[in-house]
Amino acid sequence: MFETIWQDARHALRGLRxxxxxxxxxxxTLALGIGANTTxxxxxxxxxxxxxxxxxxxxxxxxxxxxxxLNVTGFPLAPSLYxxxxxxxxxxxxxxxxxxxxxxxxxxxxxEQLETLLVTEGTLxxxxxxxxxxxxxxxxxxxxxxxxTVIVTYDYWQNRLGGDASALxxxxxxxxxxxxxxxxxxxxxxxxxxxxxxxxxxxxxxSQPSPIQPVGDSRLRAVTISSVxx
Numbered sequence: 114m115f116e117t118i119w120q121d122a123r124h125a126l127r128g129l130r131x132x133x134x135x136x137x138x139x140x141x142t143l144a145l146g147i148g149a150n151t152t153x154x155x156x157x158x159x160x161x162x163x164x165x166x167x168x169x170x171x172x173x174x175x176x177x178x179x180x181x182x183l184n185v186t187g188f189p190l191a192p193s194l195y196x197x198x199x200x201x202x203x204x205x206x207x208x209x210x211x212x213x214x215x216x217x218x219x220x221x222x223x224x225e226q227l228e229t230l231l232v233t234e235g236t237l238x239x240x241x242x243x244x245x246x247x248x249x250x251x252x253x254x255x256x257x258x259x260x261x262t263v264i265v266t267y268d269y270w271q272n273r274l275g276g277d278a279s280a281l282x283x284x285x286x287x288x289x290x291x292x293x294x295x296x297x298x299x300x301x302x303x304x305x306x307x308x309x310x311x312x313x314x315x316x317x318x319x320s321q322p323s324p325i326q327p328v329g330d331s332r333l334r335a336v337t338i339s340s341v342x343x
Contacts, residue, residue: 177190178190190210209233211233211236211315213228220285230311243299244298244299246281247294248296263292263311264295264297265280266312282294
């Protein structure tokens, strides 16, 4: 049997050598097909098959709004609706807001422009993420007029803060404002396709007339944990 297979292979190789143009076409076609399939599988694995690195990821739900009359879909969540959902909903255990931005950190060698994740105080707890050092954001951190705080990711803590526990409580100059480092996230932390170095609390200007407004950016998105498995 093996001899027959070897003979067939030799005949096939001879045929390919006699037709180099056809051989090149076959090789290129196979390479493109394998590459395309590998790319498609990587996307499907990352989006559909690979579970999110959180406890009970199948209970996490994103919330958006549509405006059919305006032919607009995927509206982010307004702060006033966030408060309504958090206080009055009967479907979700909790809800948090997030946004992505960049921040400038100075005072440590050259200035750095860093990816930053903005979150409300309950977002990390909702995801089941516990800092390896320090604490999460609390209602005090997001209150208007409270002290400025920041949570750093594990890599930033190691590479820029020396991986030292004494980094907690130190000031970090973020966007020309000193912020106290209150926590370090675990090495395994990731959030969707974001690669943040810093996490900042989303603050609401409660002194503003209703509806309340966030302090800073307003492209807020929601993540919830449902009490019903969908």
